[in-house]
Structure formats: structure tokens, C-alpha cells
Amino acid sequence: AQSVTQLDSQVPVFEEAPVELRCNYSSSVSVYLFWYVQYPNQGLQLLLKYLSGSTLVKGINGFEAEFNKSQTSFHLRKPSVHISDTAEYFCAVRLLQGAQKLVFGQGTRLTINP
Amino acid sequence: EAQVTQNPRYLITVTGKKLTVTCSQNMNHEYMSWYRQDPGLGLRQIYYSMNVEVTDKGDVPEGYKVSRKEKRNFPLILESPSPNQTSLYFCASSLSRANTGELFFGEGSRLTVL
Numbered sequence: 343a344q345s346v347t348q349l350d351s352q353v354p355v356f357e358e359a360p361v362e363l364r365c366n367y368s369s370s371v372s373v374y375l376f377w378y379v380q381y382p383n384q385g386l387q388l389l390l391k392y393l394s395g396s397t398l399v400k401g402i403n404g405f406e407a408e409f410n411k412s413q414t415s416f417h418l419r420k421p422s423v424h425i426s427d428t429a430e431y432f433c434a435v436r437l438l439q440g441a442q443k444l445v446f447g448q449g450t451r452l453t454i455n456p
Numbered sequence: 457e458a459q460v461t462q463n464p465r466y467l468i469t470v471t472g473k474k475l476t477v478t479c480s481q482n483m484n485h486e487y488m489s490w491y492r493q494d495p496g497l498g499l500r501q502i503y504y505s506m507n508v509e510v511t512d513k514g515d516v517p518e519g520y521k522v523s524r525k526e527k528r529n530f531p532l533i534l535e536s537p538s539p540n541q542t543s544l545y546f547c548a549s550s551l552s553r554a555n556t557g558e559l560f561f562g563e564g565s566r567l568t569v570l
Binding site for chain 2: 376383384385387388391443444446447449
């Protein structure tokens with residue numbers, strides 16, 4: 343079965359600083375990879391996804407992520423964060439074959455300090 | 457507007473009092489799912505449905521029931537709620553099994569069982 347580990351439960355950064363949120367996954371077969379964002383008191387919304395092709399994927403709000411198959415990682419990055427990026431971020435995987443279930447990581451709470 | 461609507465958004469109840477959390481989507485999606493979100497555990501799938509009258513257990517189905525009599529609705533039923541079911545619940549939907557996995561989430565239902 344696949345699993346996802348987000349290595350940091352909380353990440354505090356200063357406004358306009360770069361940020362990286364780390365995600366590692368475990369699966370014996372190929373997967374699709376996703377990052378979702380949850381703003382306070384809201385549901386989750388898709389930030390970006392990797393399906394195939396270029397390992398660097400760009401998402402909304404200036405975020406990007408890089409798929410590294412050898413390290414089974416899918417880290418999320420932004421070169422300069424804004425106060426409005428304060429949210430919880432979830433990494434998720436889904437098998438290419440079989441059930442459509444998304445398996446989520448534990449979440450990383452990103453706090454932006456002025 | 458395309459959306460997933462959950463009700464109620466907030467509910468406090470007592471042990472043993474049956475309750476239903478409704479979920480409705482207006483996107484003609486085949487796949488629907490319920491997740492619960494708990495601190496440090498991320499989102500865990502409770503039940504899912506591939507289409508009308510087709511439902512199956514997720515990772516944490518104990519204490520829950522679901523039904524899918526119509527394509528747009530997927531209610532979550534707690535027959536006899538217990539305090540360990542205090543959680544934030546999300547309903548989600550996506551187009552079909554062949555879909556690459558983007559889920560559309562409702563805004564969540566925060567349930568407290570006393």
C-alpha cells in the first residue's frame with residue numbers, strides 16, 4: 343500500500359522568504375502526486391499535480407514542485423511567500439491503477455511572519 | 457457555480473444520538489468520498505462511492521454508514537455517535553474512476569460528540 347510522509351508538521355517563515363515543504367512517498371508501483379492547500383476554515387483545493395512528463399510542475403499562486411523518482415519525493419517550493427500563503431498544505435498520492443483513493447500526508451502548517 | 461455542499465457545517469451532539477451529514481455536488485461527478493481530518497493524522501478516507509448504488513469502505517469505516525441513491529448526494533450517517541468520532545469531516549467528489557484524481561472538496565463539517 344502507498345503511504346505519504348510530510349517531514350515537517352509546522353514551518354514558520356518570514357514574508358518574502360523562500361519556502362520548501364517536504365513530502366516523501368512510498369509505493370511499489372507508479373503514482374500520481376498532488377499538493378492540496380487548506381486555508382483557515384475552508385476545504386482543500388488543488389495546488390498542483392504531477393501525472394507524467396516534466397518532473398517540475400507549476401501550480402497556482404506561484405508554487406511549484408519537483409518529482410524525484412529516485413528519492414521518492416515531491417517537495418513543494420515557493421521563492422517568495424506572502425502572508426496570504428498561511429495555510430495547511432497536504433501532499434497526496436494516488437495509484438495509477440486500481441482504486442481512485444487519494445492517500446494524504448499528515449499536513450504541514452505554513453505560518454508566514456511579517 | 458461548481459461546488460460540493462455539506463450540511464451542517466458545525467454540530468454538537470451527544471453520545472448515541474443518530475445524525476446525518478449531507479453532501480451534495482452539482483458537477484455530475486461519479487466518484488464521491490468522505491474523509492475525516494484529525495490533528496497529526498491528515499485526512500483518512502471513511503467511505504467512497506464509484507457511482508449510484510456502489511459504495512465501499514475506506515480506511516476508517518467503523519461507526520459510519522453511507523448511501524448513494526442519487527448521483528449528486530452522498531450522506532454520511534452516524535448511527536450511534538461516540539466521542540472518538542469528534543472530528544472535521546470532508547466530502548469530496550471527482551469526475552470518474554478514469555480521472556487523474558483531482559478531488560473537489562466541500563468546506564467541511566465540524567462534529568463534536570459529548
